[in-house]
Amino acid sequence: MAKVKYYYDAETLSYRKVERKKRTTLKYATVFILASALFGFFFVLIASQFFQSPKELQLARELQNMQLQYDLLNKRMDDAIAALGNVEERDNAIYRLYFEANPIPEEQRRAGFGGVNRYKKFEGFDNSQLISESNKRLDILEKAIVVQSKSLDEIKILAKDKEKFLVAIPAIQPVNNENLTRVASGYGYRTDPFTKVRKFHYGMDFTAPRGTPIYASGDGIVKRADSKASGFGKHIRIDHGYGYVSLYAHLYKYNVRVNQRVKRGDLIGFVGSTGRSEAPHLHYEIIKDGNRINPINFYYGNLSAEEFNDLLQKASLENQSLD
Structure with missing residues (x-):
């Protein structure tokens, strides 16, 4: 129950009840609502710096998992590039040399893609550079594999004429x-x-x-x-x-x-x-x-x-x- 307030009226020499005007009540209510809203805004703003919502936590986990998957993808590409590099070295230094064919230049094996920006669709995201670089490496790796595949097809044709040579050169591990x-x-x-x-x-x-x-x-x-x-x-x-x-x-x-x-x-x-x-x-x-x-x-x-x-x-x- 709200308290009733009185004031002393010097003219009537009596106590009179304090009557609050509607305008004053509305003003106080408006100030209270604005103050509450402002307090709530700052509370949410400060809390967001230290606490994450369930949706934010889920997105953070998905982002972390995506980063891990890209790291694993890059590791697998490193392994594939290393294995392909060994095949390319043998192709240039042994196979093509054996059959008197010109080695394939490194710039041809590792050439990128000119013209239109193939990776524009990956721009504008937090991890755009990571995604773009991974896709560039994958494209170059795929192209190098195609180049090497065509080279081995060429070597296969050359080898038909050098069967005697192939059985003569060392080609197996001497101990099982x-x-x-x-x-x-x-x-x-x-x-x-x-x-x-x-x-x-x-x-x-x-x-x-x-x-x-x-x-x-x-x-x-x-x-x-x-x-x-x-x-x-x-x-x-x-x-x-x-x-x-x-x-x-x-x-x-x-x-x-x-x-x-x-x-x-x-x-x-x-x-x-x-x-x-x-x-x-x-x-x-x-x-x-x-x-x-x-x-x-x-x-x-x-x-x-x-x-x-x-x-x-x-x-x-x-x-x-x-x-």
């Missing part, structure tokens, strides 16, 4: 995967097991038990099967023609003789640890025109894409060699 303990070391700078000095390792080391079979990686003629080369111990050299020679070192024993003609996949010897060797393994080298080159590019004959990628990762580790 099921017999491998691990790939101990690859081509490149490695730590010497005896001196502990970092030096260049010109082949690949395949760790396997003593007596593990070793196979010829291509057709050719056995030019050496002896232990007269420094550090290699018992080793075999096969001349494949076309300037290619494969070398198999630290053998336990031979299964071929000098001047014997062998075919790819023939059993030629067994893993050992002779010569300058720290443990049973096969040291394998490829020599082209007198220069030792990376054997990693010569396993396309018996490895799947997954096996090759796994071998590539292991061989790229800069660890300690076994010889």
Whole structure:
């Protein structure tokens, strides 16, 4: 119940009841409503800086998930670009060289798209740059795959005329995967097991038990099967023609003789640890025109894409060699 207020009237010498005018009541009500609205506005404004509504929380989670998905997409594209880069390197440095075809220029493989802005539809959003860049990379990757596919089609046609050459060059891993303990070391700078000095390792080391079979990686003629080369111990050299020679070192024993003609996949010897060797393994080298080159590019004959990628990762580790 509202309180009744009175005032003293000096003229009538009596107390009179205070009567509030409607205009005054309306003014007070208006001020109260405006003050309440202003207070509510500032409260919501301040609260929005520290608290999120359920809808905002949902949108934030969706945005975070989208960012994660784009990061994963970019990671997969990085892996695909790396794998494609390896194929392109082999295409230019080996396949096209083999068949006397001109290498494909890098600018042709990685060319973008001129003319109309293909990514305008992605502009105007908070993550426009992320989305646009991801789509650009994907488009360039797709184009590079098309270029590489056409190149391999061309190589396939050229290869029909060089069947003899293809069976001669080294093309398989000399030790079966099921017999491998691990790939101990690859081509490149490695730590010497005896001196502990970092030096260049010109082949690949395949760790396997003593007596593990070793196979010829291509057709050719056995030019050496002896232990007269420094550090290699018992080793075999096969001349494949076309300037290619494969070398198999630290053998336990031979299964071929000098001047014997062998075919790819023939059993030629067994893993050992002779010569300058720290443990049973096969040291394998490829020599082209007198220069030792990376054997990693010569396993396309018996490895799947997954096996090759796994071998590539292991061989790229800069660890300690076994010889």
